[in-house]
Amino acid sequence: MHHDNNVELEFTTMYREAYPYVLAYLRRRADGHDAEDLASEVFAVAWRSWGRIPLGEMRPWLFGVTRNVLASGHRTQDRHRRLERRVGGERDLVPDETTLSDMSIDLRHAWTRLDPADRAVISLVSWDGLTASEAASILGCSRAAYSMRLTRARRQLRRSLDAVEPAPAPGSRSPAGRATLSLADGRTA
DSSP states (O other): OOOOHHHHHHHHHHHHHHHHHHHHHHHTTSOHHHHHHHHHHHHHHHHHHTTTSOGGGHHHHHHHHHHHHHHHHHHHHHHHHHHHHHHHOOOOOOOOOGGGTTSOHHHHHHHHHSOHHHHHHHHHHHTSOOOHHHHHHHHTSOHHHHHHHHHHHHHHHHHHHHHSOOOBOTTOSSBOOOOOOBOTTSOBO
16 A cells, blocks of 8 residues: 555654554553553554544544454453463453552542443543543444433442542541542533
8 A cells, every 4th residue: 555755744643643642541441561552553543544534533533443442452351361261260350450540549449330331431521531522423422412421420420439438538537538530521520
């Protein structure tokens, strides 16, 4: 496949702008080295598809590809784990929560209780900085449907936070305040 210099320059510009966001998205959901490998796969797909995706739709398209590549990676890992259990009789590994280490314990527990679909709905706008329209495009639904899903997911996160027993502050006998999640639109969950 032959691409002229102008196409290569456009792709390189897009890559430099988008790579940090794609990698950050993946690092929150995969191990560091895996995230870098998955990001490479995302941009390989983007290169093969270059010219078929309008530049104005590139960001939501890239996050959609990222989500698909990540899901494929998870399916591959699950197959490997099942195979290892069959061959070696090993038990399931406990999910690694180190990607959430910068969040409070209360929020971490509430976040892990959320349905994966609700986590995706919230994280696309809150952590990945996408607009509601871009997030809706990635999830394959209308903006209105996305807004309803976001409202439901935020409500579920709030319920989970309310159900978490606050951790005592160091050196204190009374419980510390509950953690809050600052969302991209300025509200808290």
